[in-house]
Amino acid sequence: MRKPVIFCDFDGTVTKKDNIISIMKKFAxxxxxxxxxxVLSQSVSIQEGVGNMFALLPSSLRQEMVDFVLETAEVREGFGEFVRYTEKQEIPLYIVSGGIDFFVKPLLEPFHSISGVYCNEADFSGEHIRILWPHGCDQACPSQNCGCCKPALIRRIASQGEHTVVIGDSVTDLQxxxxxxxxxxRDYLSEKCTELSIPFQPFDTFYDCIDRLEKLKQNIR
Structure with missing residues (x-):
């Protein structure tokens, strides 16, 4: 059987809301x-848009923002069970996120069996926040300005013959x-997949994702 490997978005997928948007509404x-x-209209790149959003915020807000996200972010139903399911089934689960390390990693800290977390990073050393992009595009990416380039990470991490599964909700997951x-x-990504005739399975909770994986196992032999 071909082995599945999962690349899961964070904001709006693992969490119910996009934490960057929540931070901007609160502080920007x-x-x-x-x-x-x-960014949503794709008239500016994700890297340019997110970088300029955070450049509006003073670095002195760091702890206040961390506290705000930890207090307000809601993890989508079934995520803990989903992580345990992938561990039991020996399915690698990678979080690939256009979010920023200062809130992504603290929120994921309780989930120890995740295979890896890839996200953007924040530099608080200056007067205003500067976003760093440690997971840039490879030569095969048509954009070259993804920020955290999820297709490049898939190409780098997944082994030949593995069945790649993407779970997401937004424009950062489209490529x-x-x-x-x-x-x-779900949400924006499901609309774009429908528009572009990309086959997909809808989900609302991670219990749905477990069901989809159970059915997938029967189809990728």
Whole structure:
């Protein structure tokens, strides 16, 4: 049987809401919204949009933002069970996130069996926050400005012959969905997959994802 390997988004997928949006609504001046709209319309790159959003925020807000996310972020139903399921089934589970390390990693700390976490990083050494991009695009990526390039990570991590599964909800997951063997999608990503005729399975909770994986195991022999 072909072995599945999972690449799962974080904001809006593991968590119910996008934490970058929540942070901006709470702490940023109104001009952050033009960058959000640019990213959603794909008129500006994810890297440019997210970088400029965080550049609006002073570094002195670091602990206040961490506390805010830890207090307000809700993990989607079934995620703990999903992590345990993948561990029991020996299915590698990677979190690939356009989010930022200062809130992604603390929220994932209780889930010890995740195979790896890949996200962007924040530099708080200056007056304003600067976003770093340690997981950039490879030569095969048409964008070259993804920020955290999920297709490049899939190409780098997945072994030949493995069945790649992408789970996500947003514009940051679209390019990954285009190259995955299987896609589980909700919200914006499901709309774009429908529009672009990318096959996908809808999900609302991670219990749905467990069911999809159980059925998938029967189909990828």
């Amino acid at each position: 001046p109104p001009e952050w919204e033009k960058w959000k709209e640019g 990954a969905a285009k190259i995955a063997d299987s896609v589980m999608a």
